[in-house]
Amino acid sequence: MQCFNVKPLSLHLSAVLVLAICHPLGADVLKPATEAIAAQPVLTFCYEDKQLLPYYTENSRDIPDRPGATIEHLKIAAEQVGITIKLTRMPWLRCLQQLEDNSVDALVAAYDKDRAHYTEYPKRSDGSADPSLAINQLGLCLAHRFDNPIEHKIAAQQQLTVSRPLGYKPIPFPENTLLIGAQSPDNALDLVINGRVDATTVLCQLNGVDARERHLNLLPLQLLYPPLHQSFGYLMLSKAFYHQHRQLSEQLWQTLPQTLNKLRYLEYLSYPD
Template identity: 25%
Template sequence: MTDLGRRTAAGVGSVLFMLAALGAFNRALAQAPATFDGRPTLRIAYETVPNPPRHYGEGTAIDWSRPGLTLELLKQVGQRLEVNLSFKRVPWKRGLLMVETGETDGLFHASYKAEREAIGAYPKTEDGRPDESRAVFFQSYMLFVPAGSSITWDGTTLGGLDGRPIGATAGYAVVDLLERLGARVEVGRTPSLNFPKLLEGRLAAYAEIENLAGAVIRSDPVRYASVSKLEPPLRTSAYYLMLSHRFVQRDRVLAEAVWDAIAEVRKSDEFRALSDRYADGS
């Protein structure tokens, strides 16, 4: 074989190897979490409302062909620690109750509120503060208003409400923030139910997690074309995998290992590649 032939064959071999590796990677992404005989199981709950790209789909079903970045992250955590993972989708407030009672071992995505420490445990720094380096990710609450709204928000003060209510999702941390800002808050169950209230004039504004709100707006862009988003964010927070006190008391070492692995996976090249794939829709 000539040098050119050898180089061509080697190049073809490299391409075939890369395609095979990519195929194996794609197949791994499309699978439910790996199982490990004789190893502990971590039961995790999360919302029935989609929060793309962190998790997709509405209701209790999980589509493992494209479950979302947080589930992909936790799958990798399970593989690193050889821990079995069991996921269940429930309404947010029920998920909080399940963690509190020990019916489930973990819940995402939980922002830190001091009163939630009675419900479950967060990763902490040595001086007892929530450890943002071991958070799952960060996201923002934004304020949405209809066309022609007189509502103003400068990052410190809300104006133009005239006693009218701001909508928010029941159980979310933004409710307390809005009340501290002097707003009257009307809570509802989901963004898909709250946004129509905004269009109908029953709410002066609606405060929601940016990703969740964006999913509803994209689902019917014509209907929501008049809705605009005020800057800056109401708040930007770290969101954690909250673990139940029962789980932490039963196996503190494993609990800390899970939080440590979340930080390690989040910084890994493999997870960054996954994030890029989700970002470009592939």
């Protein structure tokens, strides 16, 4: 394309005019760097609006300055692969519903075959979930009142009442266990402390290290080791996000184990100190 002579109004303005006239894509050349940044994929991550240490802090829909080990971990991994994280908090069951209808892009959960039809997660060659690419690992123990030893009930296969938050993934329990729904982990603990149920499940192992939340030491509770159940938390992606950003999704899964900081998770067990 032929360029025309332009009488410069100023050195800067004439340069702009020449670019606009001589280059059909001149407008793209002049786009500010902020637009390139804005083009970075955004992953909307949904997590529970109830505190669940060390993963998430505060009982609120707001995002605190110290959001929890999982949030910090995810942000570091996402930054390395070029993904922007947008956080949203709501009740856990709503997070699952919105992932299913692609209203949010991701959450962290254990593998569950009932969720497999609407989630994408790191897989082995045979299609099973790959623990080596999990974002974290945990062990759950039964917590019971110190004056209500439950070992004899378990050994005698007597009825054992256990409280668990609604919507949490089912796990194997001793025979003759009766599950009682709770509104939150704290509510489940209250039911045990008040003698309404025999036990609840609490975190007692974290990324291979035996650990417990510090506030449990202040409660009239004992933990029954070894862990009743071990599970792996996976970054579950929506079908829509994965299919649109397949390569970045795979890179993010690969990066999560590499950026795991066990100390960060352990430190959050003492939140807010």
